[in-house]
Each structure stands twice: as structure tokens, then as C-alpha cells.
Amino acid sequence: MSPLPSSFFARPTLQVARDLLGAYLVYESPDDGRMVGRIVETEGYRADDPAMHGWKATFGDDGRVRPEGRAADLFAAPGTAYVYKVYYTHWLLNVVTEPEGEAGAVLIRAVEPVEGEEAMAANRPASVRRRRDLTNGPGKLTQAFGINEPPEATTSRFHGTDLTAPPLYMAEGGPVSDDRVEITSRIGLSRGIDLDYRFVVAGHPFVSPGEPSDVRRARKTGG
């Protein structure tokens, strides 16, 4: 269980997203002991991508790149944590990709509990009954691992930290062969929904229940 090195993340974002399937997410919690989850769903976010944070301001019409605001942290060293809050209360874990100075990140969307499952359950609401609901979503897994923050916090204590060393890191797991990898549009987006940047272990029970954005659009427009 040794951390994946910086060189693993210093590659094209979609390659990293795909290769993280099957890898372990490890958190050596000072309070809850070691927690391990097998990654079964990821999404890539890149510089060519309207769904990227601050995309318009960062990659302006004149083609000049302006790392500023929230997006500036996507240019950090490969293997750096990019953690942010959506909908007021939910914290999402990303790992920065590409060589330093280039923007990119992979969102960890779902894991299967491998170790420390009791601690994960204790971190989730008591109303959670089905086992898969412990970690089958990007906000759920940060909560299960206890790497979330209270709603009033603006930034995460893990944001900007090095994910190639303990306490929070990723480790090599059982590789997933190409015929078991499914590639789809990403979930919950209104922009960049025609880009197939989502990678899942096909049919895995811990994949998040959301519907890919292009499928959702087709359904809503009567398609």
C-alpha cells in the first residue's frame, strides 16, 4: 500500500482518470484508523473543457491563459489535492493532473469500501441503510472518509495538500481491463456535456446513481 508517485499524475488527465479505476484511495485518519476504498468511478476536467472551473476567465477568447481565482489551483503540481464545496455542504475530492503549470484534475466520484467500513458508516447519516450508499457518490465518499468540512467552512484542510504521501493518498490496486471500463458523459453538468470524460467500472454496484448529462438532456427534450 505505497502511494502512487507524482509521475503517475503528471500525465494527460483522461489517462490518469482511466488508470485510477481499480486503484485505492487511502486515508490514515488520526481518529478513525486507516480507511481504504477501491476507486470505481472518475471524471476528468481539462483546459479544453467548458465545465472546468472558471473556464471562460481562465482560457479567454484571445487564447491567453490566466490562472486566477479558483481555477489557479488546477495548475498546481501533479498529485496535489483540489478539494471544493458544492451546494453549500458537499465536499468533492479531486487530484491535480498534467505537468505543473498545465491545468487538469480528476474527480473521484465513487469507491467501494475495502477497509475501515465501520468508521465510514459512522461518518454517514444513520438513515443510510444500503451498503452501497456509503460511498457511491463524490460527496458521500468524502463524508464517509471524514475528509469533509462543516458547511460554514470555506476551504478544506486537504485542499492543496500532497496526495502522493500520507495521510491521504492513492495506491495501486487490482487493474481494470479495457473491456470492463465504460466511458460516458459526465454527471450533473450543464456545459461540456458532449465530452465523454467519465470512466466507470461497468456494472459495479458502487458506481454513483446519477445519469450522464447527455442522456439526461436527451430525455428532457423528449429524445
Next chain:
DNA sequence: TATATGATTGCCT
């Protein structure tokens, strides 16, 4: 400066 909306979840009917 002003407004719109979210890389989601959980509770409601």
C-alpha cells in the same frame, strides 16, 4: 456591481 447557478444529497410526496 448585480444576478444566476452549481462536478450533490437526502428528505418529501
Next chain:
DNA sequence: GGCAATCATATAG
């Protein structure tokens, strides 16, 4: 299946 929570950030004006 529908929808509220609840404000920082991005984008429009």
C-alpha cells in the same frame, strides 16, 4: 419522482 438547502463563485451587464 420532485425539490429544498444556502452562499461562493463565475459571468453578465
